[in-house]
Amino acid sequence: MFAVQFDRFGGPEVLAVGPFPEPHAGPGEIRVRAAAAGVAPVDLALRAGLSPSRDRLQLPHIPGVDAAGVIDEVGTDVTGWSAGDEVFGAVDVARLGGASAEFVVLRFWAAKPGSMSWEEAGAAGSGxxxxxxxxxxxxxxxxxxxxxxxxxxxxxxxxxxxxxxxxxxxxxxxxxxxxxxxxxxxxxxxxxxxxxxxxxxxxxxxxxxxxxxxxxxxxxxxxxxxxxxxxxxxxxxxxxxxxxxxxxxxxxGEPDGRHGLALAATLSEEGRFHVPLREVFPIERAAQAHAAATRGPRHGKIALTTHR
Ligand SMILES: NC(=O)c1ccc[n+]([C@@H]2O[C@H](COP(=O)([O-])OP(=O)(O)OC[C@H]3O[C@@H](n4cnc5c(N)ncnc54)[C@H](OP(=O)(O)O)[C@@H]3O)[C@@H](O)[C@H]2O)c1
Missing domain, CATH: 3.40.50.720 (NAD(P)-binding Rossmann-like Domain)
Structure with missing residues (x-):
């Protein structure tokens, strides 16, 4: 598959798009063919080598914690979801990334409502x-x-x-x-x-x-x-x-707020919630997206379109 990745710590220029081994859904997880992904402060800190989790990163590493797409693999212990469902969500926090890619394994997710664009949905999960x-x-x-x-x-x-x-x-x-x-x-x-x-x-x-x-x-x-x-x-x-x-x-080890994703989807359908997007970049321009993420005024999210 193709993925944004970095093989050394540094500024946005260390990001490149290239081939990477495909991940697979483990127990309790799904895999999506991604349509969009988000860029979050944690992605920037990990790329720069400034995160306390730096020593746990295996390089090359795919940044990104949020993504949306179409399910193409359902892990064991997952019921009620099947290939073809459109969803948005986030990766397992222990993976520290993986979302800026063609295929993304999600740890928690909700159905993407028609009222949310792919870019909005892709950037929504962890926030x-x-x-x-x-x-x-x-x-x-x-x-x-x-x-x-x-x-x-x-x-x-x-x-x-x-x-x-x-x-x-x-x-x-x-x-x-x-x-x-x-x-x-x-x-x-x-x-x-x-x-x-x-x-x-x-x-x-x-x-x-x-x-x-x-x-x-x-x-x-x-x-x-x-x-x-x-x-x-x-x-x-x-x-x-x-x-x-x-x-x-x-x-x-705190109780999580994953139940908020389904609520956000419902509120979006009611016209009471949206994910403000300040800029959207194609995945090939991930370095520019990371650079833009630090520039104020920061209103809402930055998203990557992952399909190509
Ligand atoms: N603990 C957790 O579970 C968790 C989860 C997610 C994120 N976070 C952390 O939460 C923080 C925010 O994340 P985010 O995604 O919302 O970041 P973000 O999109 O970069 O937004 C940060 C916001 O803070 C504003 N800001 C800058 N200086 C400020 C000041 N002096 N006083 C008040 N506001 C100021 C910025 O405004 P301007 O751009 O206009 O200056 C910007 O709108 C990050 O540090 C992130 O790592 C923690």
């Missing part, structure tokens, strides 16, 4: 799982006011919409120029950065806060909500030293 997990852990429910720091990015933009769908009032931080984008997702936009407590004070009580940015705002988020227990971070490893929970998902 929807992560956002769902974070909202579950925080206990975001109808009537709560949730502040999301880093609301315009891949995970944040999904978390805003899923929290709004739960009936929460969402305040989302972003750059000044991200104001309309955030409002379009259903959030009350507020500029990110120092002085956040003063800026959100005028918006009334904030019950809960989710840090997606990992930009050092945890002390401010604790001050805004009044309690470290009301704050959750996905990206700031100093969290636990401040009494703030750090959610790392399956890696840390």
């Amino acid at each position: 929807v799982e992560t956002a769902t997990r974070a909202l579950d852990v925080l206990g975001v429910d109808e009537g709560a006011t949730l502040l999301i720091d880093g609301a315009a990015g891949g995970v944040g933009s999904v978390a805003v919409q899923l929290a709004v769908a739960r009936g929460a009032r969402v305040v989302g931080t972003g750059r000044l120029e991200s104001r309309d984008f955030l409002a379009g997702l259903g959030a009350i936009p507020v500029p990110y950065g120092p002085g956040l407590p003063e800026r959100v004070r005028a918006l009334g009580r904030i019950d809960l806060a989710l840090d997606v940015a990992g930009a050092g705002s945890l002390p401010e988020l604790v001050a805004i909500t009044g309690a470290a227990a009301s704050v959750l971070t996905l990206a700031d490893f100093t969290g636990p030293s401040l009494g703030v929970r750090l959610s790392r998902g399956e890696l840390a």
Whole structure:
């Protein structure tokens, strides 16, 4: 099969598209002939050799954790799914990648609704799982006011919409120029950065806060909500030293948010959810896609089209 791959750590230029041995679905897994894949911060960190999981990578390695496509292999212990079904999802976190390829083995998935483009679906899996997990852990429910720091990015933009769908009032931080984008997702936009407590004070009580940015705002988020227990971070490893929970998902043996994928599909069909795509690249241009993923303002996801 063809796949994006790298055989040494480095910048986007280490990525190449070429032949790679096909993977096969193990127990509890499916394999898809991929139509699209996502690009996530974890892919960039692994490629650059900056991930704590670096030593577990076998090179050459295929980056990418999210993909969508048509099932062509069903592993043992999988029932209710068959070849030809259109799905979107993510790889087993232990594989650290594998999604930017012609054939992708998925560990969790949901049926792709007709309302989602292949590119949207391909980029959705891990962001929807992560956002769902974070909202579950925080206990975001109808009537709560949730502040999301880093609301315009891949995970944040999904978390805003899923929290709004739960009936929460969402305040989302972003750059000044991200104001309309955030409002379009259903959030009350507020500029990110120092002085956040003063800026959100005028918006009334904030019950809960989710840090997606990992930009050092945890002390401010604790001050805004009044309690470290009301704050959750996905990206700031100093969290636990401040009494703030750090959610790392399956890696840390936590309950996962996979059930969010089927919900996101339903909400998409109802016109209440979409995966914002800021750029889509053909798989041959994976290096440009990785380069674009670090350029702000980061609104939603970057996707690769994998069919060719
Ligand atoms: N723990 C987990 O299970 C888990 C799972 C998935 C992702 N993550 C982590 O979560 C983080 C976000 O992922 P993502 O996919 O959403 O990344 P992303 O798409 O790159 O988005 C990051 C967002 O943060 C914003 N931002 C930058 N500086 C900020 C600041 N000082 N204050 C507030 N927001 C700021 C960016 O805005 P501009 O571009 O406009 O500056 C951008 O919209 C990454 O570190 C990722 O590794 C963790």
